[in-house]
Amino acid sequence: MARKIAFINYKGGVGKTSLIVNTAAAFVKAGKRVLLCDFDTQSNASIWLLKLDRWNKINSSGEGAVYSIFEPGKSHIKDLIIRDVIEGKSGERLLPGLDLLPTAFNLVDLENEYTGDPKRPPYLVFQEQLALVEPNYDFILFDCPPNILRASQCGIFAANEICVPANPDALSLIGFTLLVEKLQKFHMLSASFRRASMGPPAQVHSIVFNAIKTGVDIEVPKMRMQLRLNQFRAAKRVAANAKILDAQIRDAMVVRRAVTLGLPVVLISQDAADPSQDNVVNDYRRMTLELLQQA
Ligand SMILES: Nc1ncnc2c1ncn2[C@@H]1O[C@H](COP(=O)(O)OP(=O)(O)O)[C@@H](O)[C@H]1O
Ligand SMILES: [Mg+2]
Numbered sequence: 001m002a003r004k005i006a007f008i009n010y011k012g013g014v015g016k017t018s019l020i021v022n023t024a025a026a027f028v029k030a031g032k033r034v035l036l037c038d039f040d041t042q043s044n045a046s047i048w049l050l051k052l053d054r055w056n057k058i059n060s061s062g063e064g065a066v067y068s069i070f071e072p073g074k075s076h077i078k079d080l081i082i083r084d085v086i087e088g089k090s091g092e093r094l095l096p097g098l099d100l101l102p103t104a105f106n107l108v109d110l111e112n113e114y115t116g117d118p119k120r121p122p123y124l125v126f127q128e129q130l131a132l133v134e135p136n137y138d139f140i141l142f143d144c145p146p147n148i149l150r151a152s153q154c155g156i157f158a159a160n161e162i163c164v165p166a167n168p169d170a171l172s173l174i175g176f177t178l179l180v181e182k183l184q185k186f187h188m189l190s191a192s193f194r195r196a197s198m199g200p201p202a203q204v205h206s207i208v209f210n211a212i213k214t215g216v217d218i219e220v221p222k223m224r225m226q227l228r229l230n231q232f233r234a235a236k237r238v239a240a241n242a243k244i245l246d247a248q249i250r251d252a253m254v255v256r257r258a259v260t261l262g263l264p265v266v267l268i269s270q271d272a273a274d275p276s277q278d279n280v281v282n283d284y285r286r287m288t289l290e291l292l293q294q295a
Helices: 016-029 044-061 066-070 105-110 122-136 150-158 170-193 219-234 253-261 280-294
Strands: 003-007 034-038 098-101 139-143 161-166 203-209
Touching (some): 003 150, 016 253, 016 280, 034 044, 034 122, 044 098, 066 122, 105 150, 122 150, 122 170, 161 170, 170 203, 203 219, 203 280
Parallel strands (some): 003 139, 034 139
16 A cells, blocks of 8 residues: 655645655655645646646646546546656656646635535545555655645545644644644544545644754754644544654755756755765655655
8 A cells, every 4th residue: 555645734835845846756766656646726736847838738728637536527537647747858757756646726616616426525536536546656645735625635535644844933833733623623524434444544643844944943843843742642633653753854945946947856956866965855865764764
């Protein structure tokens, strides 16, 4: 079975998409097969990995984006997945092993106009289809918006674990607390749709501090987060082995540049292949190694 991880925090702008794209690339570099599912209507991960021209074709036609699976008989996940998504200028595959289930702006219709069969909520439709492609992957990662509305629910219902990206500030801590509360409610609501083969509902397994500026001491916000995590662990509201990862991601200009270039940082940085370098590429590498050990 693939490990399925939803990246979510109730606070926006913490660096979820940057983290998921670069973590996915680091997993691929470690020899893993990865599917990234974009469930954020803003489509940032899809635009990043496809670059604007390819993504625009999907967005303007509405064909080929994940929303199609919710229109009965229209599309199946297996036909929407874009294999080896990252391409160079002449269409060469730059990172074989990283696949994308893209989204477009029409995903917002799932929250408003969608009137599907209430006996088959969107998250069930998604989970059933995902199960058919799951054997192709070691990791399936879900980029979720900062809420637990229908799109997010798809990732959370299918996931086995949750990774919470956080910044060293009070709002990230509030976002984490709110997330744990909302998760509990969603798991209760969706319990009757779970099959035993899916395993238990996803709990928070990891918290990762992101965009840490040089010289900024994060001990106090980290300690506050740890205290909250300890309380949730004692109350069994997060996974028994839930932890703040030792690896943390520094603030680096190359992460911002990466979006414009349509590449993960590992394909930009000159010394990316050298694991002894002290750089952001190795922050992501350390994070993936820690996640691999945590399994
Ligand atoms: N490690 C980092 N270093 C520098 N900038 C970062 C880093 N992580 C994220 N950012 C920047 O922060 C902003 C928000 O990141 P993004 O990944 O879009 O967050 P989210 O998906 O949570 O909304 C973006 O401009 C992104 O380039
Ligand atoms: Mg995002």
